[in-house]
Amino acid sequence: MGGLQSAETVIYSLNFGNVQQGGWLESFELLLNACKELENKKVYDIALGSNIEYLFADKIQKQISTSIINIITVTAKNIRTKGITKVGLLGTKFTMEMGFIRLH
Incomplete structure (x- = not known):
């Protein structure tokens, strides 16, 4: 839109102590409630x-009607559109060891 235009933003920040207590794999309910x-x-x-x-x-x-913008899907589409064949990902040990981010 140009100029000084920007999107209004609402941020919901989880208490990381609660996430850490149950572990990432057990944090679904916390994330769902936040959404x-x-x-x-x-x-x-x-x-x-x-x-x-x-x-x-x-x-x-x-479980919700509001759209989740999936950064993994959007990033993958851009990579394919631009013909990029080699990408890197920086992440936590947990992110790097899990298999949920894969481009096929």
Whole structure:
């Protein structure tokens, strides 16, 4: 839009202590509840703030009507469109060891 235009943004930040208590694989309910809170605030789209949260993106999307912008899918489309054949990913040990980010 140019100029000084920018999107209005609502941020919901999870208490990482709660995530750490149960571990990432057990944090689905925390993320789902956060997304439902954002949906109640009538946000237009939801972008999850870290790669690891995308473990649950499809499952969460089935339980809310607000669209989740999946950065993995968007990134993969851009990579393919531009014909890029080699990409890198920086992430936590957990992100790098999990198999949820794969380009086929």
